Amino acid sequence: MAERKATVQRDTLETQIAVTVNLDGSGQASFDTGIPFLEHMLDQVARHGMIDLDIQAKGDLHIDDHHTVEDIGITLGQAVAQAVGDKQGIARYGHAYVPLDEALSRVVIDFSGRPGLVYAVEYTRAAVGGFDVDLFAEFFQGFVNHALVTLHIDNLRGDNSHHQAETVFKAFGRAVRMALTPDARMAGVTPSTKGVL
Numbered sequence: 602m603a604e605r606k607a608t609v610q611r612d613t614l615e616t617q618i619a620v621t622v623n624l625d626g627s628g629q630a631s632f633d634t635g636i637p638f639l640e641h642m643l644d645q646v647a648r649h650g651m652i653d654l655d656i657q658a659k660g661d662l663h664i665d666d667h668h669t670v671e672d673i674g675i676t677l678g679q680a681v682a683q684a685v686g687d688k689q690g691i692a693r694y695g696h697a698y699v700p701l702d703e704a705l706s707r708v709v710i711d712f713s714g715r716p717g718l719v720y721a722v723e724y725t726r727a728a729v730g731g732f733d734v735d736l737f738a739e740f741f742q743g744f745v746n747h748a749l750v751t752l753h754i755d756n757l758r759g760d761n762s763h764h765q766a767e768t769v770f771k772a773f774g775r776a777v778r779m780a781l782t783p784d785a786r787m788a789g790v791t792p793s794t795k796g797v798l
Contacts, residue, residue: 626653
């Protein structure tokens with residue numbers, strides 16, 4: 602299988618984002634976004650997804666975190682799509698349940714070539730460390746739209762918003778890892794009856 606790496610630079614009047622991914626990495630991560638709680642969550646994706654991830658972002662944080670969080674999701678989605686390539690030989694589907702103390706989340710992903718997000722997370726408080734948790738929906742929507750995946754995210758229970766978010770991102774990383782794992786029986790084959798994804 603070809604090396605599955607990509608670097609994407611995305612510049613707008615609101616943000617400048619650079620993302621490098623290695624889908625066959627060891628979980629190494631480097632971030633400079635100005636948004637510590639988002640970086641903590643992205644670190645979960647890298648470590649539990651076994652993806653090497655470097656994200657550098659400058660955004661209009663003096664307004665709020667919205668544009669930066671959304672645009673990181675968009676750029677990460679673009680980088681993942683580029684790194685995945687033609688999708689031959691991958692498992693295509695991935696899922697994970699992840700607990701953290703009282704919290705439990707389920708994430709299911711399909712590298713279908715079609716963007717779709719179902720996001721069912723009701724946080725018990727609106728902010729963690731000053732971070733507006735509503736912005737995670739914007740992050741995942743941006744990712745889905747540009748990675749061209751179908752993604753279902755369900756927080757099944759939880760009393761602590763930090764725990765809820767962390768289980769979502771850990772499960773997301775694990776689900777991505779499962780979906781992108783090469784399957785020797787699928788070598789050279791696109792996992793679709795259409796023959797293309």
